Amino acid sequence: MAYDRTAMLKLLRPAMTRILTPLGRALAGRGIGPDAVTAIGTLGTVVSALLLFPLGHLTAGALVITVFVLFDLLDGVVARLGGKGGSTWGAFLDSTLDRVADASIFAGLILYFVAGGDTLMAAVTLVCLVAGAMVSYAKARAEGLGLTADVGLAERPERLVVALVAAFLAGLGVPYVLAAGMWLLAVASLITVAQRVVAVYHQARET
Ligand SMILES: CCCCCCCC/C=C\CCCCCCCC(=O)OC[C@H](COP(=O)(O)OP(=O)(O)OC[C@H]1O[C@@H](n2ccc(N)nc2=O)[C@H](O)[C@@H]1O)OC(=O)CCCCCCC/C=C\CCCCCCCC
Ligand SMILES: O=P([O-])([O-])O[C@@H]1[C@@H](O)[C@H](O)[C@@H](O)[C@H](O)[C@@H]1O
Numbered sequence: 001m002a003y004d005r006t007a008m009l010k011l012l013r014p015a016m017t018r019i020l021t022p023l024g025r026a027l028a029g030r031g032i033g034p035d036a037v038t039a040i041g042t043l044g045t046v047v048s049a050l051l052l053f054p055l056g057h058l059t060a061g062a063l064v065i066t067v068f069v070l071f072d073l074l075d076g077v078v079a080r081l082g083g084k085g086g087s088t089w090g091a092f093l094d095s096t097l098d099r100v101a102d103a104s105i106f107a108g109l110i111l112y113f114v115a116g117g118d119t120l121m122a123a124v125t126l127v128c129l130v131a132g133a134m135v136s137y138a139k140a141r142a143e144g145l146g147l148t149a150d151v152g153l154a155e156r157p158e159r160l161v162v163a164l165v166a167a168f169l170a171g172l173g174v175p176y177v178l179a180a181g182m183w184l185l186a187v188a189s190l191i192t193v194a195q196r197v198v199a200v201y202h203q204a205r206e207t
């Protein structure tokens with residue numbers, strides 16, 4: 001498919017992995033396993049998103065959340081340093097807790113808009129939350145059926161970067177950037193759902 005590799009942030013993965021490997025090695029050397037890294041990253045994301053965003057601390061929230069979402073790269077690094085390339089349980093835990101972290105980020109932003117009386121942007125951000133979850137579900141369901149749906153404009157790293165950069169800049173006082181980011185993300189996430197549905201449709205017809 002022509003759109004197979006539209007998610008450009010995947011290209012950053014090797015560089016990010018190289019940067020995080022010394023930290024991963026230090027954690028592994030202290031007996032900290034990948035599941036603990038996954039759990040801490042999720043907990044940190046949830047607490048900071050649900051505390052900082054609703055209170056209007058958008059820049060601080062974006063920075064703290066960025067640190068914790070990077071734990072999602074770190075857990076894989078620690079798992080692979082274990083020598084077995086990661087575990088089945090770890091893969092399940094990682095993907096499942098990613099959904100919790102993602103939901104908390106958008107829920108925090110929804111609460112921020114609700115607190116400011118902006119019902120329209122709360123609704124747009126709700127679309128980001130639901131469509132983002134559908135993007136992930138489509139891939140997981142496809143994989144459960146032995147198919148693949150590893151395509152799309154707004155995969156998880158893209159969704160996180162848009163949401164966090166928009167929140168960061170909005171907190172610095174840049175006008176309209178958060179609303180623009182949420183509109184962009186809502187549309188891009190819906191397009192991504194469609195891309196995955198089409199990809200699975202073609203594979204399902206072939207089998
Ligand atoms: C103080 C902060 C300063 C801010 C600086 C900005 C830093 C960020 C810079 C750039 C953004 C980097 C983007 C990186 C893209 C990476 C691409 C990618 O594909 O990422 C995916 C991953 C994780 O995926 P996954 O969890 O599937 O991979 P793993 O490696 O974990 O492997 C899974 C397998 O591992 C095994 N396993 C796992 C866990 C476990 N417990 N057991 C196991 O066994 C198992 O086999 C599994 O199958 O990453 C992400 O999705 C996270 C993306 C992070 C995006 C950060 C976005 C932040 C950007 C900006 C923030 C704004 C801040 C202000 C900036 C100002 C700009 C104006
Ligand atoms: O599907 P999506 O949300 O774009 O991407 C997600 C991946 O970035 C993540 O690594 C994985 O653990 C999730 O289950 C999910 O697939």
Ligand SMILES: [Mg+2]
Pocket residue numbers: 071072073074075076094
């Ligand atoms: Mg991970």
Ligand SMILES: [Mg+2]
Pocket residue numbers: 072094095098
């Ligand atoms: Mg993950």
